[in-house]
Amino acid sequence: xxxxxxxxxxxxxxxxxxxxxxEKQYFTMLKQKYRLANIKVxxxxxxxxxxxxxxxxxxxxKYNHLDKTYVVFDRDEHSKDELSKxxxxxxxxxxxxxxxxxxFEIWILMHFESVTRSYTRKELVQKLSKSAYFNQDYSRxxxxxxxxxIFDKVQDAVDHxxxxxxxxxxxxxxxxxxxxxxxLHEIFKRDNF
Numbered sequence: 001x002x003x004x005x006x007x008x009x010x011x012x013x014x015x016x017x018x019x020x021x022x023e024k025q026y027f028t029m030l031k032q033k034y035r036l037a038n039i040k041v042x043x044x045x046x047x048x049x050x051x052x053x054x055x056x057x058x059x060x061x062k063y064n065h066l067d068k069t070y071v072v073f074d075r076d077e078h079s080k081d082e083l084s085k086x087x088x089x090x091x092x093x094x095x096x097x098x099x100x101x102x103x104f105e106i107w108i109l110m111h112f113e114s115v116t117r118s119y120t121r122k123e124l125v126q127k128l129s130k131s132a133y134f135n136q137d138y139s140r141x142x143x144x145x146x147x148x149x150i151f152d153k154v155q156d157a158v159d160h161x162x163x164x165x166x167x168x169x170x171x172x173x174x175x176x177x178x179x180x181x182x183x184l185h186e187i188f189k190r191d192n193f
Contacts, residue, residue, distance in 0.1 A: 012067035014187055017057045019049045019073035021143035023104055027072070029146050030154070034188045049073045051086045058093045068096070070183060075101040075175070083172045096186075101177040105138075108146070110160040110178065111153040116167075118175045154193035158184065 018024040048056055053071050061069040071090070078086070090097050100107045105124040109115055112133055119127070128138040134149055150157070161181035168174035184193060 013065065015057070015061055015064060015066040015069045016187070017053060017060060017069065017071050019053060019071075019104070022108075023072045025143060026104075026108070026146055029151060030184070030188065032147075033151060033154075034190065036188060049076050050078045050082055051089060054086055054090050054093070054095055054097075057090075057095050061093075061095070068186075069094070070096045070098055070187070072098045072104070072180070074099065074103045074106075080172050087172070096183060097171070098180045098183055099171045099177065100180065101171070101175040106176050107157065107161065107178045107180050108150065109133075110157040110164075111150040112156070114160045115164055115176050154184075157181065158193055 016027050018027065050073060053073055057069050057071045060066070075083075087097065089095075102119060103121050103124055105121075105128060106115060106119065109119075109124065109128060125138045128134050128141075129136060134141055158181040161178050164176060165179065165181070168177050169179075171177055171179060185191060
């Protein structure tokens with residue numbers, strides 16, 4: 001009699017395509033923290049965002065036989081019409097958009113405090129450069145490892161983001177906005193961070 005093979009599927013492969021190096025560093029930190037082998041983090045050129053990033057994710061997902069694909073980007077200069085088209089393309093191809101407005105740094109700030117007002121990019125950089133946060137010029141820090149600064153503050157960010165999301169849940173129109181917290185459970189299979 002032949003050997004019976006276990007036909008259960010191994011862990012799903014998840015792709016996270018990031019707009020830039022900051023996003024990649026963040027999700028790499030989470031992958032290391034939660035030690036899951038099911039996450040493949042792929043950095044995409046920083047000039048890809050919105051629809052271009054979704055189009056890249058479609059190709060990347062098919063080529064790498066991914067079970068689930070996420071894209072991470074922020075508002076940049078995208079119009080509401082562009083974001084609507086991006087959402088439609090992502091939905092059609094089963095790609096999940098993790099989005100922050102005005103910048104990914106709004107999500108980073110939530111590791112330290114609740115966010116209830118809009119910030120400009122310049123204001124976010126100035127705030128994150130202060131001693132209570134990164135204690136250095138954040139614009140020069142961007143793209144480096146977050147581990148030393150926010151490794152143990154992910155649950156704070158989730159809590160702060162959930163609070164904001166209860167008031168502002170329209171990613172195309174609201175600022176500030178983030179939905180990253182919604183998908184962390186799905187990716188990392190955890191309730192607490």
